[in-house]
Amino acid sequence: MIKDFVKGLWRENPVFVQVLGMCPTLAVTTKCVFGLSMGLATTFVIVSSVVVISTIRKLVPEQVRIPMFTVIIATFVTAADYFLKANFFEISKALGPYIPLIVVNCVILGRAEAFASKHGVARSFLDAFGMGIGFTCALVVLGAVREVLGAGTVFGYPVMWEGFTNWIVMVMPAGAFITLGLLVGVFNIVDKRVKSK
Amino acid sequence: MPGDNIKKIFENTIVKVIVALAIVGAVSGATLVFVYNYAMPKILVNIARETEKGIKNIFPEAAEINDSEIKGLYDIADDTGKIVGYAFLAEGNGYQGTIKLISGIDANATQLKGMEVLESQETPGLGAEITTKKFKSQFINLSITHPIEYLKNRKPEKDYQIEAITGATISSRAVVNILNKRVEEIRKELKK
Amino acid sequence: MVGLILIFIAASITNNFVLTYFLGICPFIGVSNKVESAIGLGVATTFVMTMAATVTWLIYHYILVPFNLVFLQYVTFIIVIASFVQFVEMFIRKVSPPLYKALGIFLPLITTNCAILGLTLFMILRNYSFLESVIFGLGAGVGFTIALVVMAGIREELVFSDVPEPLKGAGITLIIAGMLALAFMGFGGIISG
16 A cells, blocks of 8 residues: 555656646646645646545446546636635635646546556555655756755755845746756666665 | 436437537536636735735835725825825836836935835846846836836936846846836826 | 738848747747648638637637626637637548548647747737737738748758757758858848837
Protein backbone atom coordinates (compact mmCIF):
# COMPACT_ATOMS: atom_id res chain seq x y z
CA MET A 1 0.00 0.00 0.00
CA ILE A 2 2.71 2.45 0.97
CA LYS A 3 4.33 1.84 -2.41
CA ASP A 4 1.30 3.37 -4.09
CA PHE A 5 2.02 6.59 -2.28
CA VAL A 6 5.81 6.70 -2.58
CA LYS A 7 6.10 5.99 -6.30
CA GLY A 8 4.54 9.35 -7.23
CA LEU A 9 7.24 11.17 -5.28
CA TRP A 10 10.23 9.84 -7.15
CA ARG A 11 10.14 6.77 -9.37
CA GLU A 12 7.04 7.86 -11.28
CA ASN A 13 7.21 11.57 -10.56
CA PRO A 14 4.60 13.12 -12.87
CA VAL A 15 6.80 16.05 -13.91
CA PHE A 16 10.36 14.75 -14.00
CA VAL A 17 9.71 11.20 -15.14
CA GLN A 18 6.38 11.14 -16.93
CA VAL A 19 6.72 14.72 -18.26
CA LEU A 20 2.99 15.29 -17.88
CA GLY A 21 0.99 18.32 -16.84
CA MET A 22 3.47 20.63 -18.49
CA CYS A 23 1.39 23.73 -18.99
CA PRO A 24 0.80 24.62 -15.33
CA THR A 25 4.31 23.41 -14.48
CA LEU A 26 5.95 25.86 -16.82
CA ALA A 27 3.49 28.71 -16.69
CA VAL A 28 3.06 29.40 -12.99
CA THR A 29 6.52 28.65 -11.63
CA THR A 30 7.89 32.18 -11.88
CA LYS A 31 7.68 32.24 -8.09
CA CYS A 32 7.81 29.53 -5.43
CA VAL A 33 4.55 30.54 -3.86
CA PHE A 34 2.66 30.23 -7.16
CA GLY A 35 4.14 26.79 -7.74
CA LEU A 36 3.08 25.74 -4.25
CA SER A 37 -0.48 27.04 -4.67
CA MET A 38 -0.86 25.44 -8.06
CA GLY A 39 0.53 22.17 -6.70
CA LEU A 40 -1.86 22.14 -3.76
CA ALA A 41 -4.86 23.03 -5.92
CA THR A 42 -3.94 20.21 -8.29
CA THR A 43 -3.46 17.81 -5.37
CA PHE A 44 -6.92 18.68 -4.09
CA VAL A 45 -8.49 18.09 -7.50
CA ILE A 46 -6.64 14.85 -8.20
CA VAL A 47 -7.36 13.34 -4.77
CA SER A 48 -11.06 14.22 -4.69
CA SER A 49 -11.70 13.22 -8.31
CA VAL A 50 -9.89 9.94 -7.90
CA VAL A 51 -11.80 9.08 -4.71
CA VAL A 52 -15.12 9.73 -6.43
CA ILE A 53 -14.08 7.87 -9.56
CA SER A 54 -12.81 4.79 -7.76
CA THR A 55 -16.01 4.72 -5.67
CA ILE A 56 -18.31 4.71 -8.68
CA ARG A 57 -15.97 2.85 -11.02
CA LYS A 58 -18.20 -0.24 -11.28
CA LEU A 59 -21.30 1.76 -12.14
CA VAL A 60 -19.71 3.65 -15.01
CA PRO A 61 -20.59 2.36 -18.49
CA GLU A 62 -17.44 1.65 -20.49
CA GLN A 63 -18.33 3.91 -23.44
CA VAL A 64 -18.70 7.13 -21.47
CA ARG A 65 -15.89 6.58 -19.00
CA ILE A 66 -13.68 9.42 -20.24
CA PRO A 67 -16.44 12.04 -20.59
CA MET A 68 -17.72 11.20 -17.10
CA PHE A 69 -14.25 11.42 -15.58
CA THR A 70 -13.73 14.75 -17.29
CA VAL A 71 -17.01 16.12 -15.95
CA ILE A 72 -16.10 15.00 -12.43
CA ILE A 73 -12.67 16.60 -12.70
CA ALA A 74 -14.12 19.81 -14.13
CA THR A 75 -16.57 19.98 -11.22
CA PHE A 76 -13.81 19.81 -8.63
CA VAL A 77 -11.71 22.30 -10.56
CA THR A 78 -14.59 24.78 -10.57
CA ALA A 79 -14.99 24.26 -6.83
CA ALA A 80 -11.26 24.84 -6.26
CA ASP A 81 -11.35 27.93 -8.47
CA TYR A 82 -14.24 29.49 -6.53
CA PHE A 83 -12.64 28.55 -3.22
CA LEU A 84 -9.39 30.29 -4.16
CA LYS A 85 -11.23 33.35 -5.45
CA ALA A 86 -13.19 33.55 -2.20
CA ASN A 87 -10.33 32.99 0.26
CA PHE A 88 -7.04 33.60 -1.53
CA PHE A 89 -7.96 36.38 -3.92
CA GLU A 90 -4.41 37.54 -4.66
CA ILE A 91 -3.12 34.08 -5.49
CA SER A 92 -6.11 33.28 -7.64
CA LYS A 93 -5.52 36.47 -9.62
CA ALA A 94 -1.87 35.62 -10.16
CA LEU A 95 -2.63 32.09 -11.35
CA GLY A 96 -5.43 33.40 -13.55
CA PRO A 97 -6.60 31.06 -16.30
CA TYR A 98 -4.16 28.35 -15.28
CA ILE A 99 -6.46 27.20 -12.46
CA PRO A 100 -9.28 26.19 -14.84
CA LEU A 101 -6.66 24.57 -17.03
CA ILE A 102 -6.16 21.96 -14.29
CA VAL A 103 -9.13 20.27 -16.01
CA VAL A 104 -6.91 19.22 -18.88
CA ASN A 105 -3.85 18.43 -16.76
CA CYS A 106 -3.04 15.01 -18.16
CA VAL A 107 -1.70 13.83 -14.78
CA ILE A 108 -5.23 13.79 -13.37
CA LEU A 109 -7.00 12.06 -16.21
CA GLY A 110 -4.00 9.76 -16.44
CA ARG A 111 -4.33 8.62 -12.80
CA ALA A 112 -8.10 8.32 -13.10
CA GLU A 113 -7.81 6.15 -16.18
CA ALA A 114 -4.71 4.14 -15.34
CA PHE A 115 -5.23 3.59 -11.61
CA ALA A 116 -8.51 4.71 -10.04
CA SER A 117 -10.73 2.97 -12.58
CA LYS A 118 -9.11 -0.34 -11.68
CA HIS A 119 -8.36 -0.12 -7.95
CA GLY A 120 -10.22 0.39 -4.68
CA VAL A 121 -10.74 3.69 -2.92
CA ALA A 122 -7.91 3.38 -0.36
CA ARG A 123 -5.19 2.52 -2.87
CA SER A 124 -6.45 5.06 -5.40
CA PHE A 125 -6.38 7.71 -2.71
CA LEU A 126 -2.76 6.95 -1.80
CA ASP A 127 -1.74 6.82 -5.44
CA ALA A 128 -3.37 10.17 -6.21
CA PHE A 129 -2.03 11.77 -3.04
CA GLY A 130 1.51 10.65 -3.88
CA MET A 131 1.20 11.97 -7.42
CA GLY A 132 -0.21 15.25 -6.13
CA ILE A 133 2.62 15.71 -3.65
CA GLY A 134 5.22 14.69 -6.23
CA PHE A 135 3.73 17.23 -8.63
CA THR A 136 3.72 19.93 -5.94
CA CYS A 137 7.37 19.24 -5.00
CA ALA A 138 8.44 19.44 -8.64
CA LEU A 139 6.65 22.77 -9.04
CA VAL A 140 8.20 24.19 -5.88
CA VAL A 141 11.70 23.11 -6.95
CA LEU A 142 11.27 24.61 -10.40
CA GLY A 143 9.76 27.75 -8.86
CA ALA A 144 12.67 28.01 -6.42
CA VAL A 145 15.32 27.79 -9.13
CA ARG A 146 13.56 30.35 -11.30
CA GLU A 147 12.82 32.70 -8.42
CA VAL A 148 16.38 32.61 -7.03
CA LEU A 149 18.00 33.30 -10.37
CA GLY A 150 15.29 35.50 -11.80
CA ALA A 151 14.48 37.67 -8.81
CA GLY A 152 17.07 36.78 -6.14
CA THR A 153 14.43 35.64 -3.67
CA VAL A 154 12.81 32.45 -2.33
CA PHE A 155 9.19 32.71 -1.22
CA GLY A 156 9.75 36.45 -1.42
CA TYR A 157 12.78 36.50 0.95
CA PRO A 158 16.01 37.84 -0.55
CA VAL A 159 18.70 35.14 -0.58
CA MET A 160 21.26 36.40 -3.04
CA TRP A 161 24.14 38.73 -2.25
CA GLU A 162 23.78 42.44 -2.75
CA GLY A 163 24.42 43.60 -6.27
CA PHE A 164 23.23 40.32 -7.77
CA THR A 165 21.88 40.94 -11.25
CA ASN A 166 18.56 39.21 -11.81
CA TRP A 167 18.50 36.86 -14.76
CA ILE A 168 15.33 38.19 -16.27
CA VAL A 169 15.26 35.36 -18.81
CA MET A 170 14.57 32.90 -15.99
CA VAL A 171 11.12 34.31 -15.35
CA MET A 172 10.29 34.45 -19.03
CA PRO A 173 8.90 31.50 -20.99
CA ALA A 174 12.31 30.62 -22.43
CA GLY A 175 13.76 30.30 -18.93
CA ALA A 176 10.94 27.98 -17.91
CA PHE A 177 11.64 25.55 -20.74
CA ILE A 178 15.40 25.55 -20.30
CA THR A 179 15.30 25.22 -16.50
CA LEU A 180 12.89 22.32 -16.65
CA GLY A 181 14.93 20.66 -19.39
CA LEU A 182 18.08 20.88 -17.26
CA LEU A 183 16.22 19.73 -14.13
CA VAL A 184 14.99 16.67 -15.98
CA GLY A 185 18.61 15.99 -16.90
CA VAL A 186 19.77 16.43 -13.28
CA PHE A 187 16.96 14.17 -12.13
CA ASN A 188 18.11 11.47 -14.54
CA ILE A 189 21.70 11.69 -13.31
CA VAL A 190 20.69 11.47 -9.64
CA ASP A 191 18.28 8.67 -10.40
CA LYS A 192 21.03 6.69 -12.12
CA ARG A 193 23.42 7.18 -9.19
CA VAL A 194 20.76 6.03 -6.72
CA LYS A 195 19.95 2.98 -8.80
CA SER A 196 23.55 1.88 -9.36
CA LYS A 197 24.27 1.86 -5.62
CA MET B 1 -43.78 -9.60 -16.50
CA PRO B 2 -43.50 -5.80 -16.41
CA GLY B 3 -40.51 -6.07 -14.06
CA ASP B 4 -38.53 -7.96 -16.68
CA ASN B 5 -39.25 -5.26 -19.23
CA ILE B 6 -37.87 -2.60 -16.96
CA LYS B 7 -34.81 -4.72 -16.31
CA LYS B 8 -34.34 -5.15 -20.04
CA ILE B 9 -34.52 -1.43 -20.61
CA PHE B 10 -31.85 -0.88 -18.02
CA GLU B 11 -29.62 -3.48 -19.56
CA ASN B 12 -29.79 -1.53 -22.78
CA THR B 13 -26.47 0.27 -23.07
CA ILE B 14 -27.74 3.48 -24.56
CA VAL B 15 -30.19 3.96 -21.73
CA LYS B 16 -27.45 3.12 -19.27
CA VAL B 17 -25.14 5.67 -20.83
CA ILE B 18 -27.77 8.37 -20.80
CA VAL B 19 -28.81 7.64 -17.22
CA ALA B 20 -25.19 7.62 -16.04
CA LEU B 21 -24.38 10.89 -17.78
CA ALA B 22 -27.57 12.51 -16.51
CA ILE B 23 -26.83 11.51 -12.92
CA VAL B 24 -23.24 12.75 -13.08
CA GLY B 25 -24.39 15.96 -14.72
CA ALA B 26 -27.08 16.56 -12.10
CA VAL B 27 -24.79 15.85 -9.17
CA SER B 28 -22.09 18.04 -10.65
CA GLY B 29 -24.55 20.87 -11.26
CA ALA B 30 -25.96 20.63 -7.74
CA THR B 31 -22.49 20.64 -6.17
CA LEU B 32 -21.51 23.70 -8.14
CA VAL B 33 -24.68 25.58 -7.20
CA PHE B 34 -23.74 24.95 -3.59
CA VAL B 35 -20.13 26.07 -4.11
CA TYR B 36 -21.28 29.10 -6.03
CA ASN B 37 -23.65 30.18 -3.29
CA TYR B 38 -20.89 29.80 -0.72
CA ALA B 39 -18.16 31.57 -2.67
CA MET B 40 -19.92 34.32 -4.64
CA PRO B 41 -20.71 36.68 -1.72
CA LYS B 42 -17.08 36.39 -0.55
CA ILE B 43 -15.75 37.04 -4.06
CA LEU B 44 -17.90 40.14 -4.39
CA VAL B 45 -16.60 41.37 -1.03
CA ASN B 46 -13.01 40.77 -2.23
CA ILE B 47 -13.58 42.72 -5.42
CA ALA B 48 -15.28 45.59 -3.58
CA ARG B 49 -12.48 45.69 -0.99
CA GLU B 50 -9.84 45.76 -3.72
CA THR B 51 -11.59 48.60 -5.56
CA GLU B 52 -11.93 50.55 -2.34
CA LYS B 53 -8.28 50.03 -1.45
CA GLY B 54 -7.25 51.24 -4.91
CA ILE B 55 -9.45 54.33 -4.60
CA LYS B 56 -8.08 55.12 -1.13
CA ASN B 57 -4.55 54.98 -2.54
CA ILE B 58 -5.43 57.39 -5.30
CA PHE B 59 -7.59 59.68 -3.14
CA PRO B 60 -6.18 59.57 0.39
CA GLU B 61 -8.74 62.20 1.39
CA ALA B 62 -11.71 60.10 0.23
CA ALA B 63 -14.37 59.74 2.91
CA GLU B 64 -17.26 58.63 0.77
CA ILE B 65 -17.30 56.53 -2.38
CA ASN B 66 -20.57 56.37 -4.30
CA ASP B 67 -21.63 55.12 -7.69
CA SER B 68 -21.81 58.11 -10.00
CA GLU B 69 -24.74 58.96 -12.23
CA ILE B 70 -22.45 58.23 -15.12
CA LYS B 71 -22.11 54.49 -15.54
CA GLY B 72 -18.75 53.04 -14.49
CA LEU B 73 -17.67 56.11 -12.52
CA TYR B 74 -17.36 56.52 -8.75
CA ASP B 75 -17.97 59.88 -7.09
CA ILE B 76 -15.31 60.56 -4.49
CA ALA B 77 -16.22 62.95 -1.69
CA ASP B 78 -14.07 64.21 1.19
CA ASP B 79 -15.32 64.39 4.78
CA THR B 80 -17.18 67.64 4.15
CA GLY B 81 -19.15 65.92 1.39
CA LYS B 82 -17.51 67.93 -1.39
CA ILE B 83 -16.78 65.99 -4.58
CA VAL B 84 -13.01 65.85 -4.98
CA GLY B 85 -12.86 63.68 -8.07
CA TYR B 86 -14.00 60.58 -9.89
CA ALA B 87 -12.52 57.08 -9.91
CA PHE B 88 -12.92 54.59 -12.71
CA LEU B 89 -11.82 51.16 -13.87
CA ALA B 90 -10.06 50.68 -17.19
CA GLU B 91 -8.71 47.64 -18.97
CA GLY B 92 -6.97 46.64 -22.17
CA ASN B 93 -4.36 44.31 -23.60
CA GLY B 94 -0.80 44.35 -22.31
CA TYR B 95 2.20 42.38 -23.45
CA GLN B 96 1.02 39.02 -22.10
CA GLY B 97 -2.63 39.43 -21.21
CA THR B 98 -5.23 41.83 -19.97
CA ILE B 99 -4.18 44.72 -17.75
CA LYS B 100 -6.87 46.00 -15.40
CA LEU B 101 -6.37 49.39 -13.82
CA ILE B 102 -8.14 51.67 -11.41
CA SER B 103 -7.51 55.36 -11.75
CA GLY B 104 -9.01 58.68 -10.80
CA ILE B 105 -9.30 62.25 -12.03
CA ASP B 106 -9.90 65.51 -10.18
CA ALA B 107 -13.33 67.16 -10.15
CA ASN B 108 -12.46 69.44 -13.09
CA ALA B 109 -11.26 66.49 -15.16
CA THR B 110 -7.93 68.16 -15.93
CA GLN B 111 -5.55 65.96 -13.91
CA LEU B 112 -5.05 62.29 -13.23
CA LYS B 113 -4.87 61.67 -9.49
CA GLY B 114 -2.99 58.39 -9.72
CA MET B 115 -3.16 54.85 -11.03
CA GLU B 116 -3.20 51.39 -9.45
CA VAL B 117 -2.83 48.07 -11.26
CA LEU B 118 -5.53 45.60 -10.22
CA GLU B 119 -4.67 42.76 -12.54
CA SER B 120 -1.86 42.05 -14.96
CA GLN B 121 0.05 39.11 -16.36
CA GLU B 122 3.09 41.04 -17.50
CA THR B 123 6.57 39.50 -17.41
CA PRO B 124 7.89 39.50 -13.84
CA GLY B 125 10.96 41.72 -13.57
CA LEU B 126 10.13 43.65 -16.74
CA GLY B 127 6.53 44.43 -17.61
CA ALA B 128 5.44 43.72 -14.05
CA GLU B 129 7.36 46.86 -13.06
CA ILE B 130 4.19 48.76 -13.96
CA THR B 131 3.02 47.82 -10.47
CA THR B 132 5.99 49.50 -8.77
CA LYS B 133 5.72 52.79 -6.95
CA LYS B 134 8.37 54.34 -9.17
CA PHE B 135 6.23 53.86 -12.27
CA LYS B 136 2.84 54.47 -10.68
CA SER B 137 3.84 57.72 -8.98
CA GLN B 138 4.43 59.28 -12.39
CA PHE B 139 0.69 59.29 -12.92
CA ILE B 140 -0.03 61.45 -9.87
CA ASN B 141 -1.19 64.92 -10.98
CA LEU B 142 -0.50 64.12 -14.61
CA SER B 143 -2.23 66.56 -16.94
CA ILE B 144 -4.95 65.00 -19.11
CA THR B 145 -5.99 68.00 -21.16
CA HIS B 146 -3.54 66.53 -23.67
CA PRO B 147 -3.27 62.75 -24.32
CA ILE B 148 -0.63 61.15 -22.11
CA GLU B 149 2.69 60.45 -23.84
CA TYR B 150 5.52 58.12 -22.88
CA LEU B 151 9.23 58.77 -23.42
CA LYS B 152 11.93 56.15 -23.77
CA ASN B 153 15.00 56.60 -21.57
CA ARG B 154 14.33 60.30 -21.14
CA LYS B 155 12.97 62.26 -18.23
CA PRO B 156 9.53 63.79 -18.90
CA GLU B 157 9.61 67.44 -19.97
CA LYS B 158 5.93 68.31 -20.16
CA ASP B 159 3.24 67.71 -17.54
CA TYR B 160 1.47 65.11 -19.71
CA GLN B 161 4.52 62.89 -20.20
CA ILE B 162 5.85 59.87 -18.33
CA GLU B 163 9.02 57.85 -18.67
CA ALA B 164 8.52 54.29 -19.94
CA ILE B 165 10.10 51.38 -18.05
CA THR B 166 13.41 50.36 -19.60
CA GLY B 167 12.97 46.98 -21.29
CA ALA B 168 9.21 47.11 -20.97
CA THR B 169 8.10 49.76 -23.40
CA ILE B 170 5.19 47.62 -24.53
CA SER B 171 3.72 47.29 -21.05
CA SER B 172 4.25 51.00 -20.37
CA ARG B 173 2.66 51.91 -23.66
CA ALA B 174 -0.27 49.58 -22.90
CA VAL B 175 -0.96 51.37 -19.61
CA VAL B 176 -0.80 54.77 -21.32
CA ASN B 177 -3.10 53.67 -24.14
CA ILE B 178 -5.63 52.13 -21.76
CA LEU B 179 -5.74 55.32 -19.69
CA ASN B 180 -5.90 57.67 -22.69
CA LYS B 181 -8.82 55.80 -24.19
CA ARG B 182 -10.81 55.67 -20.99
CA VAL B 183 -10.01 59.25 -19.95
CA GLU B 184 -11.20 60.55 -23.29
CA GLU B 185 -14.51 58.70 -22.90
CA ILE B 186 -14.97 60.03 -19.40
CA ARG B 187 -14.11 63.60 -20.28
CA LYS B 188 -16.70 63.46 -23.04
CA GLU B 189 -19.32 62.11 -20.63
CA LEU B 190 -18.54 64.71 -17.98
CA LYS B 191 -18.85 67.59 -20.44
CA LYS B 192 -22.47 66.71 -21.14
CA MET C 1 -10.52 44.63 -40.01
CA VAL C 2 -7.07 45.72 -38.79
CA GLY C 3 -8.07 44.53 -35.32
CA LEU C 4 -8.87 41.07 -36.65
CA ILE C 5 -5.55 40.80 -38.47
CA LEU C 6 -3.74 41.87 -35.32
CA ILE C 7 -5.51 39.22 -33.25
CA PHE C 8 -4.56 36.62 -35.82
CA ILE C 9 -0.89 37.59 -35.88
CA ALA C 10 -0.71 37.92 -32.10
CA ALA C 11 -2.25 34.50 -31.53
CA SER C 12 -0.16 32.75 -34.15
CA ILE C 13 3.25 34.38 -33.76
CA THR C 14 3.96 37.10 -31.21
CA ASN C 15 2.03 35.44 -28.39
CA ASN C 16 2.39 31.93 -29.71
CA PHE C 17 0.26 29.58 -27.61
CA VAL C 18 2.89 26.92 -27.17
CA LEU C 19 5.93 29.12 -26.64
CA THR C 20 4.54 31.93 -24.51
CA TYR C 21 1.47 30.50 -22.78
CA PHE C 22 2.77 26.92 -22.46
CA LEU C 23 -0.47 25.56 -23.87
CA GLY C 24 -0.44 22.33 -25.80
CA ILE C 25 2.95 21.20 -24.54
CA CYS C 26 2.00 17.53 -24.21
CA PRO C 27 1.59 16.86 -27.94
CA PHE C 28 4.40 19.33 -28.58
CA ILE C 29 6.84 17.15 -26.66
CA GLY C 30 5.26 13.77 -27.30
CA VAL C 31 4.20 13.86 -30.93
CA SER C 32 6.50 16.22 -32.74
CA ASN C 33 9.02 13.68 -34.00
CA LYS C 34 8.22 13.84 -37.70
CA VAL C 35 7.33 16.84 -39.78
CA GLU C 36 4.59 14.98 -41.63
CA SER C 37 2.68 13.89 -38.53
CA ALA C 38 3.22 17.32 -37.00
CA ILE C 39 1.44 18.92 -39.95
CA GLY C 40 -1.41 16.41 -39.70
CA LEU C 41 -1.93 17.02 -36.02
CA GLY C 42 -1.58 20.76 -36.48
CA VAL C 43 -4.27 20.91 -39.14
CA ALA C 44 -6.69 18.76 -37.16
CA THR C 45 -6.11 20.84 -34.03
CA THR C 46 -6.56 24.10 -35.93
CA PHE C 47 -9.89 22.86 -37.18
CA VAL C 48 -11.07 21.79 -33.72
CA MET C 49 -9.84 25.07 -32.21
CA THR C 50 -11.72 27.22 -34.68
CA MET C 51 -14.91 25.22 -34.23
CA ALA C 52 -14.55 25.07 -30.44
CA ALA C 53 -14.08 28.84 -30.27
CA THR C 54 -17.21 29.33 -32.38
CA VAL C 55 -19.42 26.94 -30.44
CA THR C 56 -18.29 27.84 -26.92
CA TRP C 57 -18.65 31.54 -27.68
CA LEU C 58 -22.28 31.01 -28.70
CA ILE C 59 -22.99 28.80 -25.69
CA TYR C 60 -21.35 31.19 -23.26
CA HIS C 61 -23.07 34.34 -24.49
CA TYR C 62 -26.47 32.91 -25.40
CA ILE C 63 -26.97 30.23 -22.73
CA LEU C 64 -24.62 30.54 -19.75
CA VAL C 65 -24.75 34.31 -19.29
CA PRO C 66 -28.50 34.90 -19.82
CA PHE C 67 -29.45 32.02 -17.50
CA ASN C 68 -26.86 32.97 -14.89
CA LEU C 69 -25.03 29.65 -15.21
CA VAL C 70 -21.50 30.97 -15.56
CA PHE C 71 -20.29 28.64 -12.81
CA LEU C 72 -20.89 25.75 -15.22
CA GLN C 73 -18.42 27.30 -17.68
CA TYR C 74 -15.55 24.82 -17.32
CA VAL C 75 -17.80 21.77 -17.29
CA THR C 76 -19.68 22.94 -20.37
CA PHE C 77 -16.60 23.92 -22.30
CA ILE C 78 -14.81 20.65 -21.75
CA ILE C 79 -17.92 18.70 -22.78
CA VAL C 80 -18.22 20.77 -25.96
CA ILE C 81 -14.57 20.19 -26.80
CA ALA C 82 -14.72 16.46 -26.08
CA SER C 83 -17.86 15.95 -28.13
CA PHE C 84 -16.42 18.04 -30.90
CA VAL C 85 -13.33 15.91 -31.14
CA GLN C 86 -15.56 12.83 -31.17
CA PHE C 87 -17.68 14.35 -33.92
CA VAL C 88 -14.67 15.34 -36.01
CA GLU C 89 -13.31 11.84 -35.65
CA MET C 90 -16.57 10.25 -36.88
CA PHE C 91 -16.95 12.81 -39.65
CA ILE C 92 -13.47 12.30 -41.03
CA ARG C 93 -13.87 8.53 -40.81
CA LYS C 94 -17.06 8.70 -42.90
CA VAL C 95 -15.99 11.29 -45.45
CA SER C 96 -12.36 10.52 -46.00
CA PRO C 97 -11.01 7.18 -44.78
CA PRO C 98 -7.45 7.88 -46.03
CA LEU C 99 -7.29 11.12 -44.07
CA TYR C 100 -8.70 9.31 -41.07
CA LYS C 101 -6.00 6.73 -41.37
CA ALA C 102 -3.33 9.39 -41.56
CA LEU C 103 -4.63 11.31 -38.55
CA GLY C 104 -6.20 8.40 -36.71
CA ILE C 105 -4.14 8.12 -33.56
CA PHE C 106 -3.79 11.88 -33.10
CA LEU C 107 -7.47 12.68 -33.08
CA PRO C 108 -8.45 11.47 -29.59
CA LEU C 109 -5.35 13.21 -28.24
CA ILE C 110 -6.80 16.58 -29.16
CA THR C 111 -9.30 16.59 -26.26
CA THR C 112 -6.58 16.64 -23.64
CA ASN C 113 -4.69 19.36 -25.49
CA CYS C 114 -4.87 22.22 -23.04
CA ALA C 115 -4.43 24.71 -25.85
CA ILE C 116 -8.07 24.24 -26.80
CA LEU C 117 -9.58 24.76 -23.37
CA GLY C 118 -7.06 27.55 -22.84
CA LEU C 119 -8.17 29.20 -26.04
CA THR C 120 -11.82 29.23 -25.01
CA LEU C 121 -10.96 30.61 -21.57
CA PHE C 122 -8.73 33.38 -22.94
CA MET C 123 -11.39 34.32 -25.45
CA ILE C 124 -13.94 34.83 -22.65
CA LEU C 125 -11.45 36.64 -20.40
CA ARG C 126 -10.56 39.10 -23.13
CA ASN C 127 -14.17 39.83 -24.02
CA TYR C 128 -13.66 39.05 -27.69
CA SER C 129 -16.60 39.52 -30.03
CA PHE C 130 -17.88 36.59 -32.04
CA LEU C 131 -15.83 37.30 -35.15
CA GLU C 132 -12.73 38.07 -33.08
CA SER C 133 -13.11 34.75 -31.28
CA VAL C 134 -13.29 32.77 -34.50
CA ILE C 135 -10.16 34.52 -35.81
CA PHE C 136 -8.46 34.02 -32.46
CA GLY C 137 -9.20 30.28 -32.66
CA LEU C 138 -7.84 30.09 -36.19
CA GLY C 139 -4.72 32.09 -35.27
CA ALA C 140 -4.02 30.00 -32.20
CA GLY C 141 -4.33 26.84 -34.30
CA VAL C 142 -1.94 28.17 -36.92
CA GLY C 143 0.48 29.17 -34.18
CA PHE C 144 0.28 25.70 -32.65
CA THR C 145 0.96 24.17 -36.07
CA ILE C 146 3.97 26.44 -36.67
CA ALA C 147 5.52 25.58 -33.30
CA LEU C 148 4.88 21.88 -33.80
CA VAL C 149 6.32 21.77 -37.32
CA VAL C 150 9.42 23.81 -36.45
CA MET C 151 10.04 21.56 -33.47
CA ALA C 152 9.58 18.41 -35.54
CA GLY C 153 12.02 19.72 -38.13
CA ILE C 154 14.66 20.30 -35.48
CA ARG C 155 14.07 16.93 -33.88
CA GLU C 156 14.46 15.14 -37.18
CA GLU C 157 17.97 16.60 -37.38
CA LEU C 158 18.59 15.86 -33.72
CA VAL C 159 18.74 12.16 -34.47
CA PHE C 160 22.20 12.73 -35.93
CA SER C 161 23.60 14.74 -33.06
CA ASP C 162 25.36 13.70 -29.92
CA VAL C 163 23.08 14.57 -27.01
CA PRO C 164 24.37 14.03 -23.45
CA GLU C 165 22.86 10.85 -22.03
CA PRO C 166 20.75 12.37 -19.19
CA LEU C 167 19.21 14.96 -21.49
CA LYS C 168 18.01 12.51 -24.12
CA GLY C 169 14.28 12.64 -24.72
CA ALA C 170 12.29 15.19 -22.77
CA GLY C 171 15.28 17.15 -21.47
CA ILE C 172 16.73 18.23 -24.80
CA THR C 173 13.26 18.82 -26.24
CA LEU C 174 12.49 21.26 -23.45
CA ILE C 175 15.79 23.06 -23.90
CA ILE C 176 15.19 23.42 -27.64
CA ALA C 177 11.71 24.71 -26.87
CA GLY C 178 13.34 27.31 -24.63
CA MET C 179 15.55 28.47 -27.47
CA LEU C 180 12.57 28.62 -29.81
CA ALA C 181 10.75 30.70 -27.18
CA LEU C 182 13.73 33.07 -27.13
CA ALA C 183 13.62 33.34 -30.89
CA PHE C 184 9.89 34.01 -30.91
CA MET C 185 10.38 36.72 -28.30
CA GLY C 186 12.07 38.66 -31.06
CA PHE C 187 8.64 39.12 -32.61
CA GLY C 188 7.34 40.70 -29.43
CA GLY C 189 6.59 44.36 -29.74
CA ILE C 190 5.43 44.17 -33.35
CA ILE C 191 1.92 44.43 -31.99
CA SER C 192 0.87 46.49 -29.02
CA GLY C 193 -2.29 46.63 -26.99
